Amino acid sequence: MKIALFTDLARSAFRRPVTERYPFEKRPAPPLYRGQVSWTAEGCTGCMLCVKDCPAEAIDFFTLDKANKRFVFRYHTDRCTFCGQCAYSCRFSCITLDDEAWELAGGDRAAFVVTYGRPEDIARVELEELPATGA
Amino acid sequence: MTRDLINLLFFPAGLGLIAAGLLYQWVDRKLLARFQNRLGPRWFQPFADALKLLGKEEIHPAGSSAFLFAALPVLALAGALTAALYVPLFGLAPVFSFPGDLIVTLYLMSLLTLCIGLAGAQTRDRFSLAGALRVFTQMFAYEAPFILALLSPAVALMLAGQPSSWQIGELVLSAAGQPWFLLTLPITFVVALVGLMGKLELPPFDAPEAETEIVAGALTEYSGRGLALFSLARAVELVVGLTLVTALYLGGIGAGPLAAVLFTAKTIGLLLIVVVLQTLLARLRIDQTVNLWWRLGSVLVLAQWLLLLIFRVLR
Amino acid sequence: MNAPATERFVVPIGPQHPALKEPGHFEFTVEGETVVDATVRLGYAHRGIEKGAEGRNWTQTLYLIERICGICSHIHSTAYAVGVEQLAEVEVPARAQAIREIICELERVHSHLLWLGVAAHDAGFDTLFMYTWRDRETVMDILETMSGNRVHYSANVLGGVKFDLTDESAVAILKGVEFLEERTHHYRKVVSEDAFFLQRTRGVGTMTHAEALALGVVGPTARASGVARDVRLDAPYVAYADFPARIQLLTAGDLEARFLARLDELLDSFRLIRVLVAGLPAGELTAKRMPRKLKPGEVISRVEAPRGELFYYIRSTGGEQPDRVKVRTPTLCNMGSVITQTIGHNLADVPMILVGIDPCFSCNDRAVTVRRAGDDNGRAWAWADLRRYGIDYYRRIRN
Ligand code: SF4
Ligand code: SF4
DSSP, rough: OOOHHHHHHHHTTOOOOOOOOOTOOOOOOOOEEEEEEEETTTTOOOOOOHHHHHHOOOEEEEEEETTTTTEEEEEEETOOOOOOOOHHOTOOOOOOOOOOOOOOOSSSSSGGGGEEHHHHHHHHHHEEEOOOOOO | HHHHHHHHHHHHSHHHHHHHHHHHHHHHHHHHHHHHHOOOOOOTHHHHHHHHTTTSSOOOOOTOHHHHHHHHHHHHHHHHHHHHHTTTTGGOOOOSSOOTTTHHHHHHHHHHHHHHHHHHSSOOOOHHHHHHHHHHHHHHHHHHHHHHHHHHHHHHHHTTTTTOOOOHHHHHHHHHHHHHHHHSSSSHHHHHHHHHHHTTTTTTTGGGGGHOOOGGGGGTTTOHHHHHHHHHHHHHHHHHHHHHHHHTTTTTTOOEEEEHHHHHHHHHHHHHHHHHHHHHOOOOOHHHHHHIIIIIIHHHHHHHHHHHHHHHHOO | OOOTSSEEEEEEEOOSSSSSOOOOOEEEEEEEEEEEEEEEOTTOOOOOOOHTTTSSOHHHHHHHTTTTTTSSSOOOOOOOOHHHHHHOOOOOHHHHHHHHHHHHHHHHHHHHHHHHHHHHHHHOHHHHHHHHHHHHHHHHHHHHHHSOOOSOOOETTTTEEESSSHHHHHHEEEEEEEHHHHHHHHHHHHHHHHHHHHHHTTTOOOOOOOHHHHHHOHHHHHHTOHHHHHHHHHSSOOOOOOOTOOOOOOOOOOHHHHHHHHHHHHHHHHHHHHHHHHTTOOOSOOOOOSSOEEEOOOEEEOOOTTTTTEEEEEEEEEESSEEEEEEEEEHHHHHHHHHHHHHTGGGGGGHHHHTTTTTOHHHHHOOOOOOOTTTTOOOOOOHHHHHHHHHHHHHHHOO
């Protein structure tokens, strides 16, 4: 008759529980962590690779004026699977996945849609209810 | 009269006992969690659970007797609460006492198990049936050694020619004048404690409610109030059982307020041992439980009694 | 009791049952507590992933495939990526292949530790369950640091991997592996020595070498019965040719052997991870060019998932999308053994025997239409037919 866990028990009895007290104590995510997507217009050529390869169709892209680089990038947090393919596909590093924005649960559906772009462009997209490019 | 009522309804029996039972359950869960390196529940969790269950709708399954379905949990709790009247709760003198109450208490303690078994057997659910079968099988396994082990101190006193009795109140008083029976009857002490774990269906004797095999065993169909009453009955039984083993094996009850504190501390100490065992041991299959009790448990008790007789003859 | 011990009755397990972490349906005919007959029905968690793959481009499918399993996500995407790269005739750099292998092995570590906990829980040994899952956090943290996610590492892209092994990750891996190795040795002792636990595993669910061959089981389940079958050695993929695994064979074939086979595999994985980290080849992370359109062709890709051989068939008709992706997961190969092994055992052993193959239900659920040769009854179902069928079906079972 051998009882094998005795030493573990003795050790655990005098150890702090390992359970994380999550909402009260937060552990920072590692730098590579794939959280919410953000986009900057700088360098974007409107090639649409990010849209084509997104497995979740989480990106709507609006090309207002390709020559003058007027784009609007609408991102659906609730559809995104945080795979990072968009950031990988983009050859101009316009897209990053934020390692701090990962507590994304919410009760309001509208808040999941994040639109990036110049304010006047966004206003135009919304006002005229333009269809996404390629959609 | 009022004193009796207070004793009966609030302290040490009645509501006070139920509260104590839930607190003991918390100690059990908390220690188990800590031994497993988890956080564990906060102190009010068992109370919250019981309250929540009491407030929930009870669903009565088709195909079983509505009367039995409602009556069995009440009976189980009543049995456990009645058993508590004859034991020295928290080291205080038993609320009621009469010659032979030790035997009655032991049977009242089995009432809970019987009720759980019947509750399972009278529904048509397969998991309940399988659970009930296991409850009864397990009961036949541990019951005899457990009862014999709890009778051992009285028998030992008798054989030693000391004043003895089948009355718990007197027995624990004479036990107080003796060296702890834990030292003189170590084997039956172990059997009594492990038997208590069997009675309470704690691991490794939790085959009757092994969730990965038969969901919740005999109580699968219970919800709401019925389930709450059963779990309260279990909580009460935990206190009664620990009290009984402490009173009989760990030096009876003394006098004065400090004695009560000491006694309660002893029961908690026993609970600690029980939790350690729960943590360390993997669940036994029901046939293995039966084997363990008949091959080992009974033989151990008989060996202890044989030793007693030999001592008696030698003197 | 309503049922005397000699009477037979059927104990249904599932589709919803605490022993099953995923839906499946088993019916065990028992006499008393002894199982005399068993049947299984799968398919409750069919998700239509194979069909879904046909509507996505090659890259999108990679991520869909990764989501077939929440435990062995990387191995699925590796199997797919390896197959697609073969179709595209793309040479993947050695460094990328080695990084894939590191993640494969880390994933095996996390999968086996997870399994050990689940198996312990099914045996009613919750303390072991808690301890193994506590220690498993170490490898989850490593994977998270390395890749950016605890479950879906998304390490693969077609033609290579997304991220490099940084020095910090290498240090974290080596440190974690050292800790886990010590713990694994300890758990190996626990499962081979603990008296109470052994009662539940030794001599239970024994499958002989011959039976294992006849049933065609795969993975640790096969290796515990002495069947030398391991794709990592039989048909090395990614970097397994340069950094070979060592096969872990046992002969007993019972549940204890299945525990030991997996724990031995863990120890070998630790060795392999160390070798890989030390000898990681230099080079690029991705192939020079990965075409978006693939030539027509078909390919079979086999890999060793933690549960056994994982099989992919991929066909291209020359477009941006796969024409067909067929996945066969190891659970399907092993499921038959559950049915044969449980017969003659105690009902209480059933969950243990089931968990012994480390089943993963939703990964193996497929919809199948059986068409007999000669009858052309295999009509296509339109949405309205399907709806009609559903309504009729439920009306029928309600009456
Ligand atoms: S992270 Fe993946 S799912 Fe999310 S937007 Fe980018 S490509 Fe789409
Ligand atoms: S891939 Fe990059 S450059 Fe191309 S459209 Fe997307 S953000 Fe712009």
